[in-house]
Amino acid sequence: MSQLSSDLLHASCVAIGGQAVLLSGRSGTGKSDLALRLIDRGAVLVSDDYTEVRRRDRKLYATPPARIVGKIEVRGIGIVDMPHLAEAEVALLIDLDGAVERMPEAATRRLAGIEVPVFTLAPLEASAPIKVELLLKALAR
Incomplete structure (x- = not known):
């Protein structure tokens, strides 16, 4: 039986290699800017500024709200x-939004009933897109 649960997050979202990365933060923190730089490196937009996350069959999926589909x-x-x-x-x-730690401990956040790995980054640093890609590679191991 499929379990459905959803949340609306104040987060932009891009897919890298088919995997969604949620970029969460207050207005003006650089969500769209980081998303745009990741897109320039080969990511694909899922949604900008707000993202719906839905649990389905013990997995979490990101989708754009209807009013902002395909827009950034x-x-x-x-x-x-x-x-x-x-x-x-x-x-x-x-x-x-958070303080960036030099050597962070592993952390997760519960979204729609699913634990998701969470890391804090400074979005406007030149290396931020590369750090996102490195985190995805590390999680895949």
Whole structure:
């Protein structure tokens, strides 16, 4: 039997190699900026600014709210149409609001009843997109 549960998060989301990365933070923290830089490196937009996460068959999936499908806000330009995925399985949550620790302990956050690995990064650092990719590779091991 399939269990359904969902949450709406204040998070942008991109898929890297088919795996969804949630970029969570307050308005103005750099969610869309980091998403745009990841897209430039080959990621695909799932949603910008808000993401619905749904538990289905013990997995968590990210989808865009209907009103923002295929759109991303680019500060200084406006709303831009962007190729997107309708859904991707969540692998990781990046917290853009917290203090970045030099050597962080493993942490998770419960979303729609599923524990998701969470790491805190400074979104506007030049290395932030590379750090996201490195985290995904490390989690895949």
